[in-house]
Amino acid sequence: MLIDIYQGRNPPPTVAPFTIVIDVIRAFTVAHFAFLQGANRIFLAESVEQALKMKRDNPALVLAGEVAGLPIEGFDLENSPTKLQNQDLIGETLVLKTTNGVRATLNCLSSNHVFVTGFSNAKRTALYVKERIAEEKLDAVNVIASHPSGDDDLACAEYIKSIIDGSNSISTEEVINRIKQSHVADKFFNVENPIFKQEDIFYCTKELDGSFIMKVKKNKRIPMIERVNV
Template identity: 50%
Template sequence: MKITIHQGHQHQLEPSDINIVIDVIRAFTVAHYAFRGGVKEILLVKEVSQAVRLKEQYPNCLLAGEVGGLPIKGFDLDNSPRNVSTHNMFGKTIVQKTTNGVKATLNALEANDVFVTGFSNARSTAEYVKKLAAQIDDAVINIIASHPDGDDDLACAQYMKSIIEGVYSMKAEEVVKRIVNCRAAEKFFDESQPEFDHDDIYFCIKELPEEFVMRVDVGRGIPRILMVTL
């Protein structure tokens, strides 16, 4: 088994067996809580204009995401896991556009299986991938820490790698510490930037044992995240 960690969202990856894309703060923590709230699927789009066109076609879908970390005018939801956790979205379709996680995923589709996660669902995802990889001869796995220089995604990638390899060399507490102290988290604790809710970080660092993972399906045109029950 070969596992390579990449950082950033614009890699040209070689075809692989499994790709895992991580966005802790906050896109795939948002996705995790959306599925906990009963969302049916999450469509991934690169541009705001594409999301708007989908809303015109399918008025019942919800637009979620950010530009520069801030809410997008006309979108139903921002990129806050706390806000998503309180929103009634059972059975809904979300269209998601974000700066790092979504973009990294759209550049990581050349694999037999593609998964996304934040730290909140990292262990469940890593354990699932570990079992999946065991069924593949010389499995090739890419783990993409989508923030170009964020220690949050990188810490989570290293944590997941250790689980998949079966060495368990990193503790969850170490990952939490690195997330809270990373540069991307600073603005959430800055009182001069109230638009960034510090409660979001607490959602991002809470590891939740789950009976599902988030897999990206590309068989129906627009890439979409679906919940796969374990």
């Protein structure tokens, strides 16, 4: 089986039937926890302007995201799993705009099946894709570590690859340590920078035994993430 890992948010040089896009800190950890808090679906916005227009057209939408890691004026939620813990999102539709994860996903829509995940749902996602590959007798998967230089996403990509190919060559403990030690996580441990919460890294490194995966639905004008129970 050919499992290619690519790093960055640009379109990968090859197209595979299955693609898994990773954003550990923090977009797809946020998406995972939003579904756990009851969200119904999550649209992927190309730009802040598109997200705000969607909100004007449908005020019931909940906007979440960041630009350069920072909160966006006019958005309802930050790109923070910590901030989601007290949010009642039952039945809500979110619109997510982020720098890396969302952009990388939108650049992978030529793949037949696109899934997104952080570390929190990585094992469940990898096992699901492994099962689907065997059922459909396919032999290629792209795993996208969406941060252009972050070892957090790269460690998670290697973890997912090791589950799919059966090598189990990297432990959960090693992945967690690499996420915490990545340069992307540094600002969350800087007490002089209160914008970034250390608690976010706790949630980004918390592996959950999830009962669902997050799949991108492409047959809409604006792609969306849906919760698929498994």
